[in-house]
Amino acid sequence: MTDIDGSQQAVVLERNFDAPVDLVWKMWTEPDHFKAWYGPTGARITVAEFDVRVGGTRQVCMEMDTPNGNMQMWFIGEHREVVPAKRLVYTESMSDADGNIMSPADMGMPEGHPETTEVIVQLEDVGGKTRMVMTHVGIPADSGGATGWAMAFDKLADHLESI
């Protein structure tokens, strides 16, 4: 339950489930199962579309009731490794409803929030039960063109440091 190392921003969680690996695999790869558990408390997963093969996309829409009304958040990603009942690796980025990636700055996040994160799910059969290790790691953004938005939020980041 610790980070891989201090310098890399990652969440690593280990869980044991009293269920066969095949069923736990379905929790991640079948939309109806995924919708039943995924997301922050109070959120509903209204869309989950998975093309579970290497290079195939993953699109998720999360809805939340907030004091300011209903809020939707879209995520888009790509499957990078698919080894049934053993290992699933996919990327995830915030996006609009059409699957266009939006930078964390566009979403109002200050610097430090990676644009794309990677989720690695490792499953292991332990006598008919399942040991699952989930790693969620930030991928350093590529040096793509800075938008006006990114620049505006650089100022915000500077401002944060100055407080």
Next chain:
Amino acid sequence: MILTTEEERLSETFAALANPTRRAILARLAEGEANVSQLAEPFDMTFPAISRHLRVLNRAGLVTQGRQAQYRPCKINAAPLEEISVWTEQYRSIWEASFDRMDDYIQQIQNNQKDENADD
């Protein structure tokens, strides 16, 4: 479902940020204080509409507004943003809660399967 205060606060921050006009207002305020008419300038929007956005940002604690009667300058407050910037901590608690639900859901599925088998 009961949300903790911290989760409620995060939801409110995210809700406030889930709007392009409000993000633009924050970006403008990151450059320095501004009053409502200065904030309204780049937008094709009425004062009341901008004021409504400011109220949302205000409730989320992202913007404070001065009390000088005429000028009422708005100022950014970055504390809620710092909270969501620590993304790993935020995701850790979300994943923990999600896996709790996955565990419950898996047990439910397996119980249903057992019931079905018992019916045979």
